[in-house]
Amino acid sequence: MTETQGFVAGVLLLIALLVYTFWPENVSASQLEKTRLDYLLERKEQLSENLRDLNFEFKAGKYPEEEFQTQRAQLENETTRLMVEIEILQQA
Secondary structure (H helix, E strand, C coil): CCHHHHHHHHHHHHHHHHHHHHCHHHHHHHCCCCCHHHHHHHHHHHHHHHHHHHHHHHHCCCCCHHHHHHHHHHHHHHHHHHHHHHHHHHHC
16 A cells, blocks of 8 residues: 555545534434423432532531521422422423
């Protein structure tokens, strides 16, 4: 194989790889569109983690009692609203 043939083969391989990687059908197939329910379920997980972290940090002495109670109430209220919306969407 000559140097020119090797160069041409490399360029063709590069073009094939770029086309395969960036072809619109491949990109859209790998990115599923999130529904509102998917978003809410993700948010529920985040809120649960935030509540666990808040409890841990309070036990570690990083938060005063009043601030802990306020933040905990906010997280619990948001979780409750979220759960209601999730239930409504799952029934539909």
